[in-house]
Amino acid sequence: MAQKEMDHEQWLKERTFHHSQFADIDELIRLKREQGLTISLCLPTLNEAKTIGKIIRVLKGSLMTRHPLLDEIGIVDSGSEDATRDIARRAGAKVFLAEEALPELGSFRGKGENLWKSLYLFSGDIIVWVDADIRNIHPRFVYGLVGPILHNPEIGYVKSFYRRPLKMGFKVVAGGGRVTELMVRPFLNLLFPDLSVLAQPLSGEYTGKRTILERIPFFTGYGVETGMLIDIEHRYGIGTIAQVDMDVRIHRNQSIESLRRMSYVILSVLMRRSEQLGKITLLESLGHQLQYIKKEGPGYLFDAEEVHGKERPPMITVSKYRELYGIEEDDAVLVEPAPVPVPTRGLGVHLPLEPLIKLELEAHTREEVIKELLQLLQFRNIISAPDPLLEEIVRRERRLSTNVGRGVAIPHMVTEQVDEIVVAMGRSRAGIEFQSSLIRRPVHIILLILSPPGKREIYLQTLSSLAKLFRHKKVVRDFMEVSTSEEALTLLKKYKTLISLQHQLKLKPLI
Structure with a gap:
């Protein structure tokens, strides 16, 4: 634990x-x-x-x-x-x-x-x-x-x-x-x-x-x-x-x-x-x-x-530093420049579909939860071969954990198995040890993001927006309290609307 x-x-x-x-x-x-x-x-x-x-x-x-x-x-x-x-x-x-x-x-x-x-x-x-x-x-x-x-x-x-x-x-x-x-x-x-x-x-x-x-x-x-x-x-x-x-x-x-x-x-x-x-x-x-x-x-x-x-800004966001240490750009975008709790340019357009939200995960380990979400994607005919994806995501996690804090992890990768950006969401009330040497809190919410090679800009925007949104403790608390996947999706859409309104009217954070 x-x-x-x-x-x-x-x-x-x-x-x-x-x-x-x-x-x-x-x-x-x-x-x-x-x-x-x-x-x-x-x-x-x-x-x-x-x-x-x-x-x-x-x-x-x-x-x-x-x-x-x-x-x-x-x-x-x-x-x-x-x-x-x-x-x-x-x-x-x-x-x-x-x-x-x-x-x-x-x-x-x-x-x-x-x-x-x-x-x-x-x-x-x-x-x-x-x-x-x-x-x-x-x-x-x-x-x-x-x-x-x-x-x-x-x-x-x-x-x-x-x-x-x-x-x-x-x-x-x-x-x-x-x-x-x-x-x-x-x-x-x-x-x-x-x-x-x-x-x-x-x-x-x-x-x-x-x-x-x-x-x-x-x-x-x-x-x-x-x-x-x-x-x-x-x-x-x-x-x-x-x-x-x-x-x-x-x-x-x-x-x-x-x-x-x-x-x-x-x-x-x-x-x-x-x-x-x-x-x-x-x-x-x-x-x-x-x-x-x-x-x-x-x-x-x-x-x-x-x-x-x-x-x-965080040194990991500097391109020459990432080149020096072999850090992928999509891993760096999970790091926010300053502790601002919500995105300032609106929430990325790609949200998980209701069938891709599983609120009672059975997994107990990092590998098991990634496998469970990949199997959910395979069951919905979104991917065909989960095993190589699991191997690559786990390899990346061992190098740089996607545990972003607040009980949230966002594993992600680019793959030719999908044609559009896909977000699957899982919740574990018991909590899962995501094996991060930095953040010792258990992970309760997991957002798995897969993107095709040709959608890099919107992929990075989706990663960054969801990471910033779920660093807000009220957002995490609200998602821990929902009872159905439909409620979870409605909540995401609500936050997307609030943040868009905040951006358009140049208001202070609404959440």
Whole structure:
């Protein structure tokens, strides 16, 4: 049975660790090899000449030379004007300039941009990100993060937390994490309570499985950590996330001006995601100008600065990335660019016919449910040979699961056995384990889509539209409550009409 939702007490018990629990690096290497995984370490940089050399020497020497836990280490640089890149290169790290990666997509200044492009530049199955300004660098900042993922396949994303002393003149006092405690934590408690269990949601050291990271959008600036947490929890559940205590972290403290700018960007991300997920309604659009009062001479001035943040789409939607990893376009369209719950261009025209809806599936496994739906198509004389289709769909599922979350899976393929796009729908009240390493919830609704080779554009539209529709929890709940296939088809037609009306009248989501 798939993992159930965790309450806060259970999450703290099963998803909160101390770095010392993973100090046996040889054991981590054994687990990594058993699972056939590779691990990449990326350091996003901008003018970090004072610290980057030591960080690379310590981590490379301990976790590559003496203990081969890491397979590669490198930096993605935002255009440093000091010797950061030269020092990193001499220390033995790979060096990339952000603006030179995927140049056809442009480049934006910011940590999030570097992280997003690192998915294309680094090859690891697990990507570790560590800030480049740490002054008390230690291998625990890496092995402490990858340990939970290697020990527990249900964990796909790990955040660090620590004590961060502030230097006040010649004194060192407690007090790091001001933006977190004064703004982010209260906001999360109000609108994203599951994320309130994280000790430091804005911490700069974290790691994740590529199969998760490639499917979420990235904000290019300060909002990247906040956006990633919200999107991962929304798509995969809080049980996918863990946190590790790293004790003390010493780094360069931000000025009040930088914290003001950071707070503005992060609050914009929180507001934007809250509206997209239906938690709040904004009557006016968010601005991009940070206004403030400053003292100049004997008087005061009203000043303002432009603060812009871009949102990069999931890397899996980038064609060059898909070519690099051999990912089919129809698999990529199941990934939504941002967590908007319904399609914005209307629902695809291809819906399942009433005879192709089976509300009480007998299957208990992924292979069995696909076979059952294919047999339904064969019984209706829509396909003639289900066995080769079953073999190919299962092969594709093993490579990239079509479990899209919310208890929904959408297996699909192109085949010459059909002349038109066909959608078959099945429901299992008990739930089926769809063997996704990303989403541990059971699947209750399965949409099987087959398309002839000549209908690619409408096939991709159908895939994308149904995936977006069934990510909405109300849609899933409604389909779990219908009693007959006729009611299910009527419900689909209702949603199609509502979404078309929304698009025509340019309304906010109606469901």
